[in-house]
Amino acid sequence: MKSIVKTLVAALAIGLAGMAAASAEQLKVGFAAEPYPPFTSPDANGNWVGWEVDFKDAICKEAKLDCVVTPVSWDGIIPALTSKKIDMIIGSMSITEERLKTIDFTDKYYNSPPGIIGPKDQKFDATPEGLKGKVLGVQVSTIHQVYVNKYFGANGTEIKEYQTQDEANQDLAAGRIDAVQADSIALDAFLKSEQGACCDLKGTVADDPAILGLGVGIGIRKGETELKEKLNAAIKAIRANGTYDAFSKKYFAFDVYGK
Secondary structure (H helix, E strand, C coil), rough: CCCHHHHHHHHHHHHHHHHHHHHHEEEEEECCCCEECCCCEECCCCCCCCCHHHHHHHHHHHCCEEEEEEECHHHHHHHHHCCCCCCEECCEEEECCCCCHCCCEEEEEECCCCEEEECCCCCCEEEEEEEHEEEEECCCCCCCHHHHHHHCCHHHEEEECCCCCCHHHHHHCCCCEEEEEEEEEHHHHCCCHHHHHHHEEEEEECCCHEEEEEEEEEEECCHHHHHHHHHHHHHHHHHCCCCHHHHHHHCCCCCCCCC
């Protein structure tokens, strides 16, 4: 009898442990392994901080998910998702038709138009005519790369590609290129830095939803309907209960959610 009871108790313990392990399964949240302030950047202790880190924390708490930060090189982040090295992308990735061929997205969680910056002592517009004959820097594997190749590269602008946004910004500050296109919020953070004091915003580019997308969403694998529903519900909840606005005010003086 005692042996039967012990067996039952042991089986129950194993079952409960299995349930706990399942409920506590970690989801790896991927974003680019590079500084991208104000969204993500490592602090002095190597911990990742920024608006998107706060967003990740709020979303995972609301959805009751155990999430762990997993930095990945930007040009390999979608393959990392599809090969299950990470479970979602929270890395300022725009929802585009091209990306939807490979992965799925949640509802948008912010939106920001692309901008072009350049030296303060150079006057030009953020247009193909304004950039003609100039060298324009852009990060690879981004919507900006696709955009500048279509609208600027074909109209007399030399396009220089970079693995990271930080490298493009450094070359601009050093005078090796004439301009940079990127997300206007990220560029604003650079312009407010000591290094970015060289430059100013020349303007935002003309919209092209087919390339620039419909805002930034959380990237997930196709077919993961349950996770998508949880994340969408969490985005809606933190927008409604004030959590989203509370942490956003630490970084922005405007509504980053956008139109």
